Amino acid sequence: MKHLVLATGCLLASQAAAQTPVLNVYTYDSFDSDWGPGPQIEQAFEAQCACDLVFTPAGDGAALLSKLRLEGARSKADVVLGLDTALMAQARATGLFAPAQVSADYALPLAWTDDTFVPFDWGYFAFVGNADGPKPHSFRELAASDAKIVIEDPRSSTPGLGLLLWVQKAYGDEAPEIWKALSDNIVTVTPGWSEAYGMFLEGEADLVLSYTTSPAYHVIAEDDDSKVALPFEEGNYMQVEVAAMTAHAPQPDLARQFLAFLVSDKAQSILPETNWMYPAVKPATPLPAAFDQIVPADKALLMSPEEAEAARAPALDAWRSALAR
Known part of the structure; x- marks a missing residue:
């Protein structure tokens, strides 16, 4: 009887795990470090998405694009986080990214109208x-x-x-x-x-x-x-850092949800004192004096x-x- 209960419990746990969607986000090493924003971003997003957010670090920012180009349409990435304006034209030309139609009231030093690349800090x-x-x-x-x-x-x-x-x-x-x-x-x-x-x-x-x-x-x-x-x-x-949904994202709806979350007050309040950059959207809490320009x-x-x-x-x-x- 004990073996039957144990087996049933394991089966239910496996089924629950199988039903939890996984959102794969490629990012740079420091973003997903213990002291970076990754852990807090993961915890906050999972609290609202009923999903498993998995960050895959891949060196530095420019290395992310190289990794995605090598993998092509076979990539498991739903979102690539950590490109910037210097790489946007090259990234767009690959055809590996899709518009997510995410917008916000940006507090950037320049106008932003792009519907594919979402700025998250600068x-x-x-x-x-x-x-x-x-x-x-x-x-x-x-x-x-x-x-x-x-x-x-x-x-x-x-x-x-x-x-x-x-x-x-x-x-x-x-x-x-x-x-x-x-x-x-x-x-x-x-x-x-x-x-x-x-x-x-x-x-x-x-x-x-x-x-x-x-x-x-x-x-x-x-x-x-x-x-x-x-x-x-x-x-x-x-530098304006951006994130974007991949054209072949296994979880496109979750990818769009994550990009929208990235420019929400919750995420933007996390970024300044973990990624040590200016937020793309002005957070409700003022920045510390140490961020004076x-x-x-x-x-x-x-x-x-x-x-x-x-x-x-x-x-x-x-x-x-x-x-x-």
């Missing part, structure tokens, strides 16, 4: 260092200094690609010259942001390519005000998705040529 790239360390305020000043920097690979990382476009936007035809001048400052190029920031924290570089909001993490989470982000005279390049509006640099795609290949060639040793 920020400005910056070199981050120690308050008592070197503080160059332009790329030329950085190249002329002895400061050692860690940057991310533009072929796998959205910050790395953002740096490429930042230099290109600021200097145009002079960008190859800037990269040649910077080559002696670069300690290493990492696959993604997590590796680069970790090296900086371990003292292996004076500066790391990160975000103007990165010091807010140290102030709020660690009560440490020793980290600073550097505004550059040329301006700082903007250090980049003036007239110093914000950005290429449209189409401009970024056109600039990417030649900028990458100049970068590779300069760093070849």
